[in-house]
Amino acid sequence: MKYENRFCAFCRHPRKVYLKMHLSLTNYLLCFLSSIVFSYAAWHELDPRFLLIFLFFIAIAELFVIVRWRMSVKCKICGFDPVMYKNSPKQASKVVQEFIEHREGKSIFSKNPKEHLPSIILDPVKEPEVRPKTENLPPE
Ligand SMILES: [Zn+2]
Numbered sequence: 001m002k003y004e005n006r007f008c009a010f011c012r013h014p015r016k017v018y019l020k021m022h023l024s025l026t027n028y029l030l031c032f033l034s035s036i037v038f039s040y041a042a043w044h045e046l047d048p049r050f051l052l053i054f055l056f057f058i059a060i061a062e063l064f065v066i067v068r069w070r071m072s073v074k075c076k077i078c079g080f081d082p083v084m085y086k087n088s089p090k091q092a093s094k095v096v097q098e099f100i101e102h103r104e105g106k107s108i109f110s111k112n113p114k115e116h117l118p119s120i121i122l123d124p125v126k127e128p129e130v131r132p133k134t135e136n137l138p139p140e
Contacts, residue, residue, distance in 0.1 A: 003072070010080035010096060018072040023062050031057040 003016045035057055039050035074081045079099025085092035
């Protein structure tokens with residue numbers, strides 16, 4: 001399984017987090033084959049420079065996997081980053097505070113949560129009357 005359903009540690013919003021943090025053996029093999037194909041396409045033979053291309057492909061793929069994992073770890077609702085919190089809790093707190101202030105008015109974390117709730121106006125005419133049931137009472 002590539003991802004897992006988890007909850008944000010700060011706002012408890014459910015989200016999907018990629019579990020893959022680094023390249024797998026299959027990814028290394030694909031990078032190797034891609035570099036061989038690139039070598040044949042560029043120089044029409046298996047040039048030793050394909051090893052440099054192989055390392056370049058590995059670096060690009062590893063960077064892509066790490067960036068994808070880091071983006072999935074960070075909460076999109078509150079901006080909480082657990083990796084940053086593990087390294088520096090004060091920095092993570094500052095980032096969350098800035099994120100919430102930036103999204104003020106659009107976020108669920110506004111200063112007055114009642115302003116996002118619809119107002120309910122009760123009409124006293126249409127309100128049902130509360131009467132005691134007289135139908136099933138025995139006759140006097
Ligand atoms: Zn969150």
